[in-house]
Structures are given as C-alpha cells and as structure tokens.
Amino acid sequence: LGGNYISVSGAKSFAAHVGHLVCLEDLHLSLNKFSDDGVIFIAEAFHKMRSIKRLRLRWNNISISGAKSFAAHVGHLVCLEDLDLSTNKFSDDGVILIAEAFHKMRSVRYLDLSSNDISDRGGTVLMGKISFLTNLHRIDLHGNRMADAVAQLVVDTVKGMEGLWHVDLSHN
Template sequence: MHRQRLTDQDMKFIAEELKTNKTCQSINLSFNEITVDGVKYLADLVIVNKTLRYFWLAFNRIGDKGAIMLCSIFKNHDTLYSLDLSSNEITDQSMNVILEMMEATSTLKLFFIDTNKISDQNKERLRKVAKEQNIDIGNLS
C-alpha cells in the first residue's frame, strides 16, 4: 500500500479491514499522505493486531502527535520487529516517548527515524538507547 497517495480517510477503511485479519504481520504505508488524523485509525489497528511485526510509515506527515500516539502503543506490543518513521516531521518534542518505546519493546530490532527534525543531542540519545537495546537505527542523519 506504499506510494498510493493514501490519505487519512483511506486509513479509516484500511484499519477496519485489517482489524479482522489475524495473520497480518506487515504493513507498509510509506510514501503516502497520512497525518496524525490517519494515525488515530492505525492506532486502533495496532492495539488489536497482536501479530504485527513490520510497520512502515516513512515519508508521511504524522508529526510529533502521531509519533507519540504510535510509540505509546508500541511500548506494550510484544511482536514488533521493525518500525520505520523516517521523514515524518518528527521533532525533539516526541523524543521521550520514542526512547521509552525503544527501551520497553524487547522485540524491536530495526527502527528508522532518520530525516526528521531531531537535534544532535537527541540523535545521540537515540544512538545510546539503540546500542543498549541492540536495535539497528541505520544511518541517523
């Protein structure tokens, strides 16, 4: 579903359909037009989907509110392996919740958050937690 110009309204329908899919392990919604409003629908999906391992939402516009919403839920998710929030207008404002999620999610091994508006100080915090938790964060630019 990546590169489909999907909008927040599309997320309502996609999330409803995927809520009943008990085997879905991967969702790729990268390169769409999703904002925090669309994340609200996706958050409901993440809560009920206990098989989700790969969640890619890169190159959207979820911002800090969307990142906080998702990371708060993923903090209690015990199957997530890979999360991509690259290029989503995320700033230092959501950093504490993101770091808490990284520390709490033992299954998370790949986390991409590059090309956002994160200060050098918080990039260093991300690198430190990633190293401690054995999470690959790629090239954090």
C-alpha cells in the same frame, strides 16, 4: 497494491472485503492516496487481518487523525513484525500517538518512521516508549528533524536493547 494511487474509496472497499484473505501475511499499501480517511478505513479493518506480518503504509500522506486510528487498532495485528510508516506527515503529534501504542506491538522487529518530520519532542517520547518493542532489531529514523541531544538519547536508550542491531539516524 502499492503504487496504484488507490484513493479513499478504494481503501474503503478494500477494508470491507479484506476478511476473505484469511492467510494474508504481507500487505503492501505504499504510494497510494489514502490520506487520513483511507487509513482510518484500513485501520478499522485490522481485526480482520490478524495474520499480517509485514505492513507497508509509506507515502500515503497520513497525519494525526490517521495516526490516531492506526494506534487505536494496531493491537489487532498480533503477528506484526515489519512496519513501514515512512514518508508520511505524522510530525511530532502523530509519532507520539504511535509511540503510545508500542505496548500493543511487541512482536515488531523492524520499524521505519523515516521522513516524517519528527523533531526533538516526538523523538524524546518515541525513545521513552521504545522499550516496549522488546523484539526490535532495526529502527529507521533517518530524514527527520531530531537534534544532537535527541540523537544522543537514542544512542543511550538503544544501548540496553540486546536484540537491536541497526539504528539509522542519518540526515537529521
């Protein structure tokens, strides 16, 4: 369903009917027009999507209220391994909300938060919570606004994460 410019009403309809897709593992909803309201409908339906392993929500103009709903409901996605939230509008406040929900996302192996206007404040909180993602192999944080001190914090933090083998901090 990616790249279809689905609006809020389409997100609402999808959320209402997704329960019929009981074995759904890969949900590609990137490049739509959900914005916060659409993502709220989708997130509130996460309890019907327990089998999701890969979730793509990039390029949906999600900001703080969408991040808040996502964080509140992501615990229902008990099989989630691959999460792409890149190229949204989270900024520091949104990424902090998501980072505070990392304890609900222990199965995540790949996390993409690139191009979300994350600065030092958000990056610092993110690194303080990243240890909850005990299965993390890859994290993409490129295209944000983190300075050298936070980049060093990232390096220092991920040194102790044995399974982590790829960190992208380019273009910060």
